[in-house]
Amino acid sequence: MPIAAQRLFHDLAPPDARAELAPARALARPEDTLRPPLPAAAAAPVAASPAERLWQSLRERAPAQLMALASLLGIVLFWHLATTYKLDLYIRFTNIPTPTEVLAKIVEVNASPKFIKNVGMSLRRIFIGFAIATVLGVALGMLIGRYRLTRNLLFPAMEVFRPIPAIAWVPISIMLWPDNEVSIVFITFIGAFFPILLNTISGVQAVDDVLLRASQCLGARERQIMWYVVLPGAAPQIFTGLAVGMGVAWVSLIAAEMISGQFGIGYFTWEAYSLISYPEIVLGMITIGILGLMCSGLIRFVGKALMPWLAYGARAGSMR
Amino acid sequence: MSAAARKGHVQIKDVSVRFGSKGRMTEAASRVSLEVQPGEFVSIIGPSGCGKSTLLNIVAGFITPSEGEALLDGQPIGGPGADRGVVFQQYSLFPWMTVRKNVEFGLKMKGLGQNQREAAARSLLGMAGLLAFENHYPDQLSGGMKQRVGIVRALATSPQVMLMDEPFGALDSQTRTVMQEILTNMWQQLQLSVLFITHDIEEAIFLSEKVYVMTARPGRIKAEIPIPLPRPRTPEMTASPTFQALVRQLKALIREESLAAMGGELDNGGLQGIDHQFSHDGMKALI
Numbered sequence: 001m002p003i004a005a006q007r008l009f010h011d012l013a014p015p016d017a018r019a020e021l022a023p024a025r026a027l028a029r030p031e032d033t034l035r036p037p038l039p040a041a042a043a044a045p046v047a048a049s050p051a052e053r054l055w056q057s058l059r060e061r062a063p064a065q066l067m068a069l070a071s072l073l074g075i076v077l078f079w080h081l082a083t084t085y086k087l088d089l090y091i092r093f094t095n096i097p098t099p100t101e102v103l104a105k106i107v108e109v110n111a112s113p114k115f116i117k118n119v120g121m122s123l124r125r126i127f128i129g130f131a132i133a134t135v136l137g138v139a140l141g142m143l144i145g146r147y148r149l150t151r152n153l154l155f156p157a158m159e160v161f162r163p164i165p166a167i168a169w170v171p172i173s174i175m176l177w178p179d180n181e182v183s184i185v186f187i188t189f190i191g192a193f194f195p196i197l198l199n200t201i202s203g204v205q206a207v208d209d210v211l212l213r214a215s216q217c218l219g220a221r222e223r224q225i226m227w228y229v230v231l232p233g234a235a236p237q238i239f240t241g242l243a244v245g246m247g248v249a250w251v252s253l254i255a256a257e258m259i260s261g262q263f264g265i266g267y268f269t270w271e272a273y274s275l276i277s278y279p280e281i282v283l284g285m286i287t288i289g290i291l292g293l294m295c296s297g298l299i300r301f302v303g304k305a306l307m308p309w310l311a312y313g314a315r316a317g318s319m320r
Numbered sequence: 321m322s323a324a325a326r327k328g329h330v331q332i333k334d335v336s337v338r339f340g341s342k343g344r345m346t347e348a349a350s351r352v353s354l355e356v357q358p359g360e361f362v363s364i365i366g367p368s369g370c371g372k373s374t375l376l377n378i379v380a381g382f383i384t385p386s387e388g389e390a391l392l393d394g395q396p397i398g399g400p401g402a403d404r405g406v407v408f409q410q411y412s413l414f415p416w417m418t419v420r421k422n423v424e425f426g427l428k429m430k431g432l433g434q435n436q437r438e439a440a441a442r443s444l445l446g447m448a449g450l451l452a453f454e455n456h457y458p459d460q461l462s463g464g465m466k467q468r469v470g471i472v473r474a475l476a477t478s479p480q481v482m483l484m485d486e487p488f489g490a491l492d493s494q495t496r497t498v499m500q501e502i503l504t505n506m507w508q509q510l511q512l513s514v515l516f517i518t519h520d521i522e523e524a525i526f527l528s529e530k531v532y533v534m535t536a537r538p539g540r541i542k543a544e545i546p547i548p549l550p551r552p553r554t555p556e557m558t559a560s561p562t563f564q565a566l567v568r569q570l571k572a573l574i575r576e577e578s579l580a581a582m583g584g585e586l587d588n589g590g591l592q593g594i595d596h597q598f599s600h601d602g603m604k605a606l607i
Contacts, residue, residue, distance in 0.1 A: 213382060214412040218426035219402030219477060228425070232416040309416045312459035 097279040102286070105279040119287065121263040122253060125181075126295065129188030130249050137193050137245070138238055141200025146230060158197065166191035166252035170259050184256045184264070191252030192245035199241025203234030236310060239303040243296055250292045265291065327393055328480030328513035330356035330379055335388035337374050347538035348374045351388070354532055354541060356481070359511040361504075363524035366534030366542075367574065367581045372517045373409075374539070376485050379515060380406050392481065402426055405474030409486040411466045413458040419469050420445060420454040426477035440476065448472050464495040468502070475506075481513045488523070497555065500526055504553050521570045525563060526553055533573045536581035543573055 076099055081087075083098040097105075109115040143150040144158075166187050173183040207230055215229045257266030269284030304310075337349040348371040356362045364372045377383040378390045381400040390397045392404070400406075413422050423441040432440070445451045448468055458466055467487055474482060488496045504527055507514055518524050524531045525547055533543040547566060549557055557563055 208410075208412075210408050210410050210412045211414060213380075213400070214406065214408065214414075215425070215429075216382075216400035217380060217402070217404065217406040218473070219429040220425075221429070224429055228428075229414065232414070235416070307416065309457040309459065312457050313415060 095278060097282055101279045102282045105283050106286075109280070109283060115268070118263050118265050118268040119291070122257065122265040122291065125185050125188050125253055125257075125264065126246075126249055129185045129253070130192050130246060132185075133189045133192035133196055133245060133249070134242065137196030137241070138200050141197045141238075141241075142204055142226060142230060142234070144197075145201040145204025145234070146226065158194075162194050162198075166248065167255045167259075170256055173256075174260055180260055180262060184253065184261060187256040188249050188253045192249035195244040195248055196238070196241040199237050199244070200234060203237030203241075204230055206237065207233035232307075235307055236303075239299065239307070242299050242303075246295050246299055247292065250288070250295070254288060326358050328356070328358045329391075329393050330481055330513060330515060331391040332375060332378065333389050333391070335375070335378060335385040335390060337371065337378070337383060338386045349385075350538040350540050352534075352539065352541055353388075354544075356513045356515050358480075358513055360530065361507055361514045361516065361528050362530045362532065363516040363518055363528040364532045364534060365518055365521065365524045365570065365574065366539060367536050367578045368519065369537050369581065370534040370577070371537060371539030372519075372534060373485055376483050376515060376517050379481070380404055380483050402430065402477040403479050404481045404483055405477065405479035407467070407470050407474050407482065407484045407487040409489050411458065411463070411470065411490075413466055413469055413473070415458050418455050418457055419450060419461070422458070422469060423473045423476050425473065430477065444472050444476055445469075463491050464499060467491065467499065471503070471506075475510070479512070481515065484514065484516045486517050486519070489518075496523070501555065503527060508551060521567055521574065522558060525549070525566050525570065526558060531570065533570065534577070536577045542577065545570065 079096075080099050082093040083096050087093040140150075140154065140158075144155050145151075169187055169190050170183075173186050174180070177183040177186055211229055211233060212225060215225050220228065253264070254266035254269075257264035258270040261267035261270075265284055265287050269281055269288070272278070272280030272284060332352055332354045335349060335352045336347065339346045339348055352371075352375060354362070354364070354375070364375060366372050374383060378385055379392070379397060381397050381404070413419075414425065417425065420438070420441045423444060424437040427437045427440055442451060442454065445454050448471075450465065450469060450472065453461065453465065458469070461469065467490075471487070488499050491499060500523060507527075514527075516524070516527060528547050531545045531547060532541055533545065534540065535542045545566070549560075549562060
């Protein structure tokens with residue numbers, strides 16, 4: 001710490017200036033008052049007891065939650081009626097299992113190690129494929145986004161492969177990789193990779209130039225700029241890429257499992273169809289939905305934990 | 321003056337800057353020479369687009385002059401570095417870092433350990449009256465506070481020169497006045513060299529030892545005006561005859577240039593062009 005800087009703000013002559021420097025008094029200045037951290041917090045009455053506040057928030061949120069519940073119940077009710085009375089209006093509900101049949105299957109299957117193993121296999125494939133896609137997508141995205149050399153070298157190749165859907169890779173993948181397991185992970189990886197890559201590239205390019213210049217003026221070298229400025233600056237968009245990538249990864253995984261799989265929830269669902277075990281098809285679908293929801297919820301959770309500053313910015317709400 | 325203040329000697333010698341390629345070449349600055357003595361506070365003032373910021377960017381190391389040379393303590397300026405603190409016109413705090421982490425950044429790049437960095441940042445923030453906000457994110461602060469943190473951050477690495485590019489341009493006039501006082505006191509404490517860009521005449525006079533007036537594009541130095549006001553400067557001085565005479569002198573100089581800058585638009589842009597120019601920058605300079 002340089003002595004000169006230590007003396008920096010010490011003994012400022014005019015009292016006006018000191019008032020502006022003292023946070024307690026500065027708070028009186030409208031210009032210096034803090035913005036409320038979150039609109040919701042500001043809206044809550046200050047004097048309310050916890051119980052009152054809970055009641056308040058319940059009352060505010062109840063209508064929306066009731067409506068959500070109503071629409072879900074509506075779907076189940078329609079499903080129940082359509083399958084019980086075997087509706088046949090162009091779309092046919094004759095072979096569709098009833099909710100009760102599916103529920104019975106859920107109870108039955110929950111105890112079965114085979115089902116658990118299918119779920120476990122799918123999650124493992126997603127995890128490995130998605131992890132590799134994240135590492136490669138973010139790393140390449142940063143290089144392509146920041147350096148012209150890597151952009152000119154790598155981006156055209158990426159653009160050639162990008163329009164090919166992950167499912168179209170299935171036959172080649174089976175030929176390419178020594179065993180089935182690796183080829184399914186590869187398909188999952190392909191699905192997740194491009195959204196992550198493209199969002200990282202555009203996130204890197206959108207990092208405010210003044211922040212890059214500021215970091216240079218503070219003595220940051222290229223590697224430090226990449227790590228401390230470009231990466232966090234691009235982070236919100238990288239997480240957008242991760243969320244999209246996770247969705248595409250599931251689509252790709254299920255398709256790959258249905259076509260070439262052994263084990264996995266996609267395989268389970270397709271096998272149920274082959275074995276004419278209709279309740280299991282619906283069970284498979286519901287399971288896929290829940291797993292996908294959990295995975296994207298996990299990404300949102302991690303994103304919020306890693307990027308606390310977003311709660312205050314102009315972009316607040318983008319991760320909510 | 322202390323020994324430390326002997327450093328921070330900025331020289332711009334016969335510098336020209338041209339942008340663009342052959343055929344559509346724009347000259348931003350033409351044969352500009354200026355000097356900031358160690359510990360001197362120097363402002364550059366001129367109509368918008370005259371290349372004031374270009375000169376600052378040369379000293380900061382972001383732009384290499386097409387001709388001429390820029391020196392810091394006799395050495396050619398090669399690129400940006402922590403020996404020159406820069407405060408930008410736009411808020412340039414890292415939004416993902418708390419106030420304290422922002423201030424620590426330069427020290428972290430220097431390789432200081434966490435404890436040292438934290439202690440240094442806390443003492444600086446304490447002196448700037450910002451300690452209560454050390455764990456806030458920039459988006460939680462007002463404009464004036466953000467810019468104060470920006471100044472503290474630039475000072476944390478103890479640069480010999482501060483380069484300030486219209487740092488108070490985005491602030492309301494009340495906050496601006498207070499920030500000017502803070503800056504002038506700070507400058508007296510630290511005896512830093514400061515190169516300050518502004519288009520506000522009063523601001524330039526209030527803060528500086530010397531004001532350079534630039535011409536409309538391509539920017540040239542039109543006049544070098546010494547400011548003989550005593551230190552410490554106080555808001556009351558702005559009413560003094562010396563101050564007012566300086567304001568008149570600078571206004572006259574600037575008016576000529578603003579009119580020259582608008583001349584081209586009068587010919588082909590019509591009234592709308594003038595209006596636009598007026599509202600942006602011309603008004604500030606002409607009033």
